[in-house]
Amino acid sequence: MLFSKEDEPPSMLINNYDWDSVQTFVDVGGSHGSIAIGLANHFPHIQCTVQDLPETANEGASRLQESLKGRVDFAAHDFFTPQPIEADVYYFRSIFHNWSDKYCIKILQMLIPALKKGARVIIHERILPTLDTLNSLDAKRAIKMDIGMLQLLNAQQREQDEWPELFRRADARYRYVGAKKPAGGIRWIIEAIWEG
Template structure:
């Protein structure tokens, strides 16, 4: 009876939220959601009110739960071991780029372009259609783009991201159980599923040794970024004069900050070849306020500043190494210096909507697979600073409205 009540409750929620979202779309002259090749990547525009976006999140969550309840444990635990094979083949052989959006192709034409047999193209494409709604076969043997395949053709960063996930992350996930069996308590980034899938080499070693893979990885990560306004508008930069961006790549965040706050000077630190490129790309009008410095954050910091900014750095490292990074800041810290961590947070159970919680846990396990690293909760951050040095005072963590990353901050009391 409890399950029956739950499925009826979910059904009512789905009907209610669907009706309200449909009414919003109709009222604003927006198209009904579809997977047609001309459909937008996300059915709701960025300008949609938070209330409507929340309804969408609730609807997705309810549909997923209702599907699971009706499917039942037996079928939920059936492992589809072929699910992503077709997408990986399609992207590897550029089948999705072999014809334009709005055009029609055939299995024979795709075979000629790719060098694959007609038989293999046919089975792969049909598998992708049935499992991922990737392409459409409206007539037997006639293929057109769907919303999913068209989206990847329009957004090269999204396509690079999916290629990276399938080529780099997927093999790591398959070997993670083996890594945990071999190294159950390791914090080393060479003792991972990724390393087992790559001849014992860590992610960093692979990216350094194979520049083309490193380039693809960088493009994939660029797609996952967010608008810098969430940081710039939510932090009191006007109260500070000097900033060190640790692991700051080409300095894009510091460029935005320097332009908004003319009194702020910045130092961007990263690997030698990265900062050389950053210096070349730096707009000429900012040469007197932004400088670049080669620096290894596992060595003592030698630049004194008001704020030390680390964006998505520490989640790449286990506690053992994150503590070293925080300790190596100490030689340059002065009373009142701030350490500003800008990362996604691992929320406490039950504090956020299920889809958001699932994304956080997925990323946490992903960091385990790749680097033996982790996502951290507010309590984890508090304990990390305390373990690094008792003179760090944890100031808390907050998530700007609409942002994915949190602002996590500590002050050095000296």
Template sequence: MSACTAGAGYSSHHLLDNYDFASLGNGLVVDVGGAGGHNSFAIAQQYPKLNFVVQDLEAAFGEAGVKVPTELEGRVEFMAHDFFTPQPAKADLYYFRFIFHNWSDKYGVKIMRALLPALEPGARILVYDNCLPEVGTVPGWREKLLKTMDIYMLKILNARESFWLADSRFKFLGVTRPEGSNLALIEARWEG
């Protein structure tokens, strides 16, 4: 996967520069499927009031060789968790980077529904993944690349980022495509 997400278009600065993490105050962010935690580390370094739980399968932690940087100890922790099972952590933000494009709608909905036991009104869900842009809003070569990837993922996995199908109590807040990023920020809030 790292070979597919290398390069400037996948840099964490796109996320850091385009999402209002400061609005979470002293909140908790759960990085669902976060493997080695590199995105949580980057966010934690820029937003010292936030705490993080990086969740993934135990095997993913072993492959990633996880270790919390010394300056982030006590603010970032790792938790073995299968995102198809009920979410155990109550948080202000649940963050999914490059997760949903690999799953058909059926499984994407199952991942989102697994959050329901932990969600409290106002909790946000942030999906940072591929999302087709409006026609003509990005250079032609990039639009073609994104459409090709979208068709490929649909053909192979019947995948779409349609998380709001999971429950009508999710309020869709919008999509932001950071300049120069290959990914888009897709946000919803739990209305309970």
């Protein structure tokens, strides 16, 4: 699979997170499952579920290679409805930048019915640059994306310090862990743990 300059391969997440203790992974809004498939290929102990709207989930399931059936499955799910699957990790790739805060808070709240203590939420998004990184090519791309999200969807790219507040507003039982940007990546790995 080829990736454009505006995208990055699944390995940017797969190689930059500790997956050893993860047994179950849900890719919420995961399209055709490139992240879950990459994860299942590298970590056979992880059971992956890809959730998306029915047509997309059905298409993803029809494309899944035979060797991964039973370790990667697809399910129809709208992330504005209660999460039906209990898992170790819930993953969102480039989802939150499409929505304003009130909708992002609702997405996080809809996870709560399924969350067990210690469950993790990983959000894989661009983060707006700080003043010291403003002139980099990546910073310019993030700013352009932010303007586009605002114009098209009344949504936004967020600054690093906005993420803890978003989790807190969704529910005080989320504990923000932090955000890190892998070397060479364009997206940050933003993480919170459910302490309920």
